[in-house]
Amino acid sequence: MGEISIKINIADRVYPLKVNMEEEEVVRRAAKLINDRIKELQEKYAVKDKQDLLSMCVLHYATASLNAEKKASNADTDVAEKVYQLDSILNDFFNKV
Template sequence: MGEISIKINIADRVYPLRVTTEEEEVIRHAAKLINEKIKELQDNYAVRDKQDLLSMCVLQYATGMIKAERNAQQSEEGLEDRVHELDNLLNDFFRK
């Protein structure tokens, strides 16, 4: 579980990082997704400034993350409600 040094390229800039071996694959995959999204935005919009493309990319990923968190929270709340219902049904059943 030691740390390794890697270099990640995002938007034509290289970032040296020290990460655990477990994190490396995730970080490399994330950088790949970011670069793909930047390319997609660059191809679809008349934006060439890397800072603008990065900002648009971050906004899209942050929006997606917030939506996913809300969905997870709603699912969790729904599950919690179902567990309470089941608990009440079981309590009623065993009281009879």
Template sequence: MGEISIKINIADRVYPLRVDTAEEEIIRHAAKLINEKVKELQDSYTVRDKQDLLSMCVLQYATGMLKAERQVQTQDQGLEQSVHELDQLLSNFFTK
């Protein structure tokens, strides 16, 4: 797949980007989510400075991403422990 040029509008600013065609839909969706979150924050708080709203938006998304990563890591550790226990059970079964 090739690269294409697109323009993304985030918080009333246009950003020209060159993206892989496979990523275009994801990037456009991400920009839409950012704009919706900025609008939500703008409606909820008296903050009107776009930079402040974008900073708050980034903080919320980064926090969510870190929580998701931590949850996946915890699940991976639990899965690893379960596999280890199963391996020990099988080893004990076959060595008897």
């Protein structure tokens, strides 16, 4: 599909973007998540400076992303170990037959 032009509002600033049609919903949802998080941080810490709020928001999502990567990597390692164990069991079985 083709590109479309959209406007995204983040922290009271409008950003014109060109995105693939299939990415539009994800981009809009991401902007909503960011704005919701900024609002939560503003209420919780009484911070007024948008730059500080954006920095805190970026830190939150970067940390979440790194934790998700680590969890996925650990899951991959667990799966690889299980495959290795299964391979060993099958080799032992077929070597006895």
